[in-house]
Amino acid sequence: MRAVASVSVLIAALSGVAAAQTVVVPGPAPMVVTPPAVQGTVVSPVVVPQGAIVSPAPPASVTVAPGQTVVSKVYVPQGSVNTAVEQPAPWAPAPTGSVIDTSADRRTVQLVNNFDVVYDVNGVRKPTHGMFLDYDEAGWSGRQSVEQLWPLSVGKRVYYSVDTDSGTRNDVMRVLRTEVINVPAGSFYTYVVEKRQRPPLTSAERVSTMWYAPSVGAVVKQEESTGDMSRKPIVRYEMARMQMPAVLPGAVVIASTARPDTPEMRTLFCQERGTTVRYPDGRTATLDCPAFVVAVRPTYEQWLASR
Numbered sequence: 001m002r003a004v005a006s007v008s009v010l011i012a013a014l015s016g017v018a019a020a021q022t023v024v025v026p027g028p029a030p031m032v033v034t035p036p037a038v039q040g041t042v043v044s045p046v047v048v049p050q051g052a053i054v055s056p057a058p059p060a061s062v063t064v065a066p067g068q069t070v071v072s073k074v075y076v077p078q079g080s081v082n083t084a085v086e087q088p089a090p091w092a093p094a095p096t097g098s099v100i101d102t103s104a105d106r107r108t109v110q111l112v113n114n115f116d117v118v119y120d121v122n123g124v125r126k127p128t129h130g131m132f133l134d135y136d137e138a139g140w141s142g143r144q145s146v147e148q149l150w151p152l153s154v155g156k157r158v159y160y161s162v163d164t165d166s167g168t169r170n171d172v173m174r175v176l177r178t179e180v181i182n183v184p185a186g187s188f189y190t191y192v193v194e195k196r197q198r199p200p201l202t203s204a205e206r207v208s209t210m211w212y213a214p215s216v217g218a219v220v221k222q223e224e225s226t227g228d229m230s231r232k233p234i235v236r237y238e239m240a241r242m243q244m245p246a247v248l249p250g251a252v253v254i255a256s257t258a259r260p261d262t263p264e265m266r267t268l269f270c271q272e273r274g275t276t277v278r279y280p281d282g283r284t285a286t287l288d289c290p291a292f293v294v295a296v297r298p299t300y301e302q303w304l305a306s307r
Contacts (some may be wrong), residue, residue: 072186074216074242081244082252083215084180084187089152090249093117093131094217097245103184104237115147131219132173132193132210138162142171149173152191152212167200181211181221183238188213188220209233215251216242261304266293269303 072083094100098109110125111118116135119126127135130146138146138160145160157174176192190211197206204226211221218239225233247253270289277285277295293300 072188072242073240074185074244076244076247076253080254081215081247082254083185083213084189085215085252086178086189087214087250089150089191089212089214091115091150092214092217092248092250094242094244094248095246098216098218099243100218100239101241102237102239103235115143115150131212132195132208138171146173149175149193152193152214154178154191162197164200169197169199171195171197176209179211183221183240185220185239185241188239189215190220207233215248216244217248218242261301265304266290266300269293269300273299273303 072081074081074083093112094109096109096112100107100109105122107122107126108120109117110120115130117128117131119128129135129143130149132149133142133146135143139162142160142162145158148158149156152175154175154177157172159170159172162169162171173193173195176194178190179192180187180189182188188211190213193210193212195208195210197208198204199206207225209223209225210219212218213220220239222236223233224236225231266289270292273292273296275287275289275292277287277292279285287295
């Protein structure tokens with residue numbers, strides 16, 4: 001098995017992140033990967049052309065040193081973040097480049113500018129302010145007020161008014177409590193923030209409850225209700241996985257442990273990542289495991305070092 005022509009491989013993923021990764025294989029010439037013959041059967045070479053995209057499946061788990069426990073699927077270059085640890089909540093949102101997979105969407109942090117955080121949510125740009133407000137949701141008054149909520153502490157609250165076509169809406173936002181919750185991404189120590197909005201000319205309230213985790217600088221769960229205790233709140237989303245390019249201040253990281261390059265490790269890598277090559281025109285091809293490891297060798301080496 002050999003690669004014809006040298007190529008430069010750009011890894012479009014975070015270093016040491018045990019999650020779904022996309023590998024772009026550019027270069028002046030195609031990469032030709034010839035899998036070995038299997039029981040005398042000759043397998044035709046698989047050509048990975050310039051610009052082909054290798055899209056492995058996401059891993060099912062992450063392994064760390066004996067005696068250590070991973071409590072979340074939040075990955076950083078150094079390992080995994082222990083998100084269940086109690087800690088204060090200063091204004092420290094997830095950094096630019098963080099990718100958050102939730103039960104409802106995928107959101108990528110595009111920009112952090114003071115209290116403004118801009119997300120790409122499934123390809124749609126979404127500016128927010130102070131973490132808990134859409135940028136235009138409450139106007140200048142609301143944006144100024146939500147800034148005063150930081151750093152978060154139990155019992156803190158802010159009030160603001162919003163002018164609407166039917167009159168003035170009075171809103172209140174408060175930090176109810178701290179709580180360790182379980183979502184698909186794991187266990188998180190959170191500050192529970194409630195936002196109550198009462199539209200004019202009606203007694204019905206719209207209540208949003210958000211669980212903010214300071215270890216990752218993001219809301220890991222959001223519910224909405226009408227304020228009617230007889231109705232069950234609607235879960236808008238829960239975090240399923242997160243990749244971060246850097247650790248936030250105060251976060252506790254579980255260190256990675258490197259593993260040897262063995263046939264067993266290569267098999268495990270292929271089981272977790274899949275062995276499918278996706279071409280720019282949408283066509284796909286499936287390699288055997290040895291050929292796939294050769295095609296994405298830098299990714300494989302990072303995978304070994306990050307486990």
